[in-house]
Amino acid sequence: MARFIPSSLLLCAALLVAACGEDAPPGSNPAKPAPFTATQVASSQGLAPAQGFAHQAGGGIFATSSGGVVRLRLDGSKAALAPHPKNVATLGNVRATFRLGPHSALVETDTGLFLANQGWLIEPLWQEVLGTGIVATAQTADGAAWLAHPTGLFQMQGGTLASLKLSGQPLSGITAMTAAPAEDGLPGLWFARQGKLNVVVASAPGVYQVRGTDAPLTAGETVVALAGLERGTGTAGEVWVLTSTRVLRRNTEGWKTVELPSLPQQLMGAGRFLWARADAKLFVFDADAGTWGVAEGLPSGTPTLLAVDESGCAWVELGGQALSVSKAPAPRLTGLHQGMLVVEDGLVLRAALPPGPAPKSVAFQLDQAEEVSSAGPDYSMGGLEADGSTLKPFSFVNVTPGGHTLSVVARFEDGTEARRAVPFTYQPLTSTPGYARDIRPVHEARCAKCHTTGPGNPLNTYELWKSNAQLINAAVRDLRMPADGPLDPQGIALINRWVASGMLP
Template sequence: MKVVAPVLLLLVTAACGDSSGSSTLPLERPQPTAFQASQVRSQEALASGSGFADQTGGGIFVSVAGAPVRLRLDGSRAPLEGHPGNAVAPGKARAAFRLGPRTALVETETGLFLADAGWLIAPPWRDALGPGLVATAQAADGAVWLAHTSGLYRLHEGKLSALKVDGAALEGITVLAAAPAEDGAPGVWLLKDGKPYVAVATAAGVYQVRPAELRLDERETLVSMAGLEASKDATAELWVLTSERLLRHKDGKWRRVEFAQRPVQLLSAGRFLWVKSSDQLLLYDADADSWGLATGVETREFRFVAADESGSAWVQLGAETVVLSRAPVPRVLGLHQGMRVVEDSLLVRAVPPAGQTPTLLFRIGGAEVVAEAPGYSLGGLEKDGELKPYSFAALEPGKNVLELVARFLDGSESKRLVYFDFQPVGPVVLGWDKDIRPIHEARCAKCHISGPGRQLSTYELWKENAELITAAVRDQRMPADGPLDQQLITLIQRWAASGAKP
């Protein structure tokens, strides 16, 4: 069994809450605009519980029969099976959780598996953490936090670390949410034994978990939490669901948000927040700073399953599983939310909403590009008809946004915003032996020499497969034991983009 290495963690025991109550906080009373919700029904009956919704469409879920399933944009089933190189076969599935932008962590009766490209892959650290996963959250530094019935864990650089206080595990955590702490430092919020805490790094490998300064009324209790990611111009934020209302923490300030009906469920992804009240379903678009009220949705037997960064939510309506969105959502392939782009050019494509044929156009760096069928490539087509990569050379380095607009025949529109970080290749020449081999030996060799992965034992094989490798690490689908640190992902991308030198 792989040893779980402890990480020093300091727990401050100061009091939580404020006797003045949440009624003293600034009040927001949104006036939602009604919209007819777009609904796509899944062709697979799904079990209740957690699932993973991929921002490019589809996702990883659990069927009512207990099988892990991979679903496409239209709700149909795609292949997903245990990798032949696994030492143990996946058993009956219990739940799926987000691990990265394109990767899910599936819990089965035989342990944890990573779902990637149609395979369920057993990670090297799976023996250290059996069934009992409760929630996951990806922090700003790329590390994945895991709340388990046995305690709190952090997955970083392929190493699973248990965070303890005086040797005791942090048990009783029911919710995780990545969002800035009260002082603005990058953090991960925890709901532990019904009380809120936030974990922040104080030094390399050292974390402080401290009670949050939430001002609740005397009989008010906490139910759930959700984080919204940062955009090009706005900071990340935290939303807290209590037994009475919503609380919002943004730019170091708390606010209370009240509706005509008391909220009872909360779910977020990217820049979108879904809220379920007694018989209403609300959607907050942080980019537009606007609330919508979904109509045409039967909410009596309603439960969230998963949400994605496009503004879509997978929900259970009685015995049916339905994908809900404000309008039929176009998708982007080749570029995901928060991605760091170092290549001068990248193949980026649009995917129209299922069953729709709208006009699609991209907006980026002040330019507007009409996407032409059938490839809908941002870069257009080569002379031979092949899809052409788009050059990012004209963009300013730093935070940028790609906007994909779908215009329908009835005059309506829907949009998809993808925020990314453009860091063009510098003059420094990188080499495989000096810069890439250490990453290969530390994180790749165990699967890609004698393990289940593609053979990548030499420089020649790395150069030959450079495009596949960069796509896998860029999308945070590989390595199979957890995403690489963002700096290492960038290093591999820069090496490939600068000629894949030896």
């Protein structure tokens, strides 16, 4: 099968400002972590100490100690994951897995790259452009997935892989990367290269600038790792930097040095949680509460952080085994992910409870409104239909446009509770799109190559789109489709609005 391999595109050339100076270190901020007995779920699957992907709805995708790849559920059991039957390349020994979005991962093997999506490992059309050697991945607020590779910095958007170049030259040699707001608050992509810390921002749609930063790195201080925290309701996102000598944090108040009991070797962030591993200790920072904790009760040995997710859970390799670690059990939410743009008045929301004893009660809370109780075993803010099994969609019709937070809390007989808070943005329907005018161009640009004669089910007519509308809507809303990279927020909102407004022809 012939592969379409798009040529690299020149997005923007920009002046690179020096980012490393002789500034005095910023004010220090002692961490003062409080010990907590870690909630742990072990898996019998042996894992490799390699980069992994953690799913915010629970579980993740990891490289195994035998060179394979495994998809684990939150309870440690295995879930389905297999090469797609229409792949041409064979799946070789797995080296690592990288996050591309809330529900999708990039699996690197010694034979090439594969997209992990809905239980399938799919060979992307552009994989030969890059080859192996991925350094890091990140997803910025505009929906673009970024891949740092020894040969340069690549953007995956609109189904096309493009190279970001600086004065005509590729940005090779990146050692660390994360998505976080730039110093002026614009959505940014931070990366370390040649001893300097830089940030990419969009100056116009599809046009990017590479900027230096005011990071107070001293002479000889090098960047080891970067971690970004997303915005919360009423709070901005922030960037964290692990250097050869300290930990730096930059939020709206500027740069500060964070003093942990010992210098970490690893730093990872997701949602509003940051994890750090220093020798055999695991530290976690809750940005909303502004508190640090240090995990106790872990098996002996030195853990390796593999991945972290937005609920505050970390996946670690310890003694060759998989272990999920969290400060407390956390319910997971399906139908709504961190930072999601919601355009539908009604949305089915479901809580997946953590492994362990069943809770005494489960409730949802929107912002600071009164809690809404729900019934199980599946939980929806709207409750159940008269048949006793179908979930009612929760209506956002009376919710004001803008940023909100939905919390789900499970309370147990012993008086403890498990809570998960998910920030999202609500933009109600303002137009009524049609298939021929609005949806068909999206299909032709992004879906036709897989969903006409390709590996996906045919979707090349209005009737097929309408009959599969709910499945399509969920897949693009959760950023699981298209398989070669998510739609931009405008495209996602367009399909959401088309389905919510009656799927007009």
